[in-house]
Amino acid sequence: MRPGPSNLGPFDPGYADLPTELPIFPLTNALLLPGGRLPLNVFEPRYLAMVRAALQSPDRLIGMVQPIDANADRNLQADHRPAVHQVGCAGRIVSFEETPDGRYQLILSGLIRFRIKEELPMAKGGYRRVVPNYQPFAHDMAEHEFQLADxxxxxxxxxxxxxxxxxxxxxxxxxxxxxxxxxxxxxxxxxxxxxxxxxxxxxxxxxxxxxxxxxxxxxxxxxxxxxxxxx
Structure with missing residues (x-):
């Protein structure tokens, strides 16, 4: 699905280098597709911890997923795990800014979709992690030619x-x-x-x-x- 005939960016990991564990950010109505860009405003402590961990990783990847219940990501306790859709999209942090009031403003670049194979125990920072299965979507990282007929x-x-x-x-x-x-x-x-x-x-x-x-x-x-x- 990745747009265009161009190769991956110079900082994007190759398919063989994708991480076997992925932090996930459950967020209703936030769609990230391979090749797309998604701005995020991060302020909850658990997701601030997630961003810090991602920035320290070699790939800077975060998995965007949607809760099945559209209201499930509101007013939750840190240890609550709403059910999420099994297909998400891994995005790489391509830019970030720290704000004076303690938020991160990010831009994610969509890399490849994944299916959740297994959910892991919560990370120490309180955010969720999964074992992703990228194989069904390996073509997301391939070159494609696409043209609208009309x-x-x-x-x-x-x-x-x-x-x-x-x-x-x-x-x-x-x-x-x-x-x-x-x-x-x-x-x-x-x-x-x-x-x-x-x-x-x-x-x-x-x-x-x-x-x-x-x-x-x-x-x-x-x-x-x-x-x-x-x-």
Whole structure:
């Protein structure tokens, strides 16, 4: 699913070097896809500890997962473990900033999806860890060629959907964004429901992501305007 024909970044680990243990950050409605960027504002003590540990690791990876219950990550005790979806995405910390009031502001770069094989005991800092299975998503780290068959129509459908949700998007410069980067960014930014975003995460590839996005937009009352494929 990783966008574009370009190789991984110079600081990204290779598939063989992925960690066998991964800290997870359960966060409702936060979608990270391979090749995407996700800004995070971290302030809870357990997740501050998680970020510190990740920054000290050679790969700087954090696994983003969604709780199954959309309200489960609110007002929890530190030792409570809400059930989470079994598929998440490992993201590498590519930038971070310490704020004067004790927060971390991060940007994660999506690297590869994973399926939770096993949950480990809590880390000393109070955050959760899992044994990830990357194998079903090994293609996320491979090179891909992707092109929308009808980019103007995809943008028109997206724009109509955003209107139905009373959401706004800065369209300036969007013409210069590559198709793969566009699909990943719009999938992450679209105001879809948590379960809908999880469906996008679990799509096998970007072609399926486009199909799923259009289907979800139609659920929200947007017509696709024909039967032609968009990819």
């Amino acid at each position: 980019r103007p129509r995809f943008l028109a459908i997206l724009q109509e959907y955003l209107k139905t949700r009373q959401a706004r998007l800065d369209w300036k410069g969007i013409e210069e964004v590559a198709d793969d980067e566009l699909v990943v960014a719009m999938a992450q930014m679209s105001p879809l429901d948590p379960e809908e975003k999880q469906s996008l995460l679990e799509c096998p590839d970007l072609d399926a992501v486009v199909e799923m996005m259009v289907a979800l937009f139609e659920v929200h009352g947007v017509t696709s305007g024909g039967e032609h494929r968009l990819h």
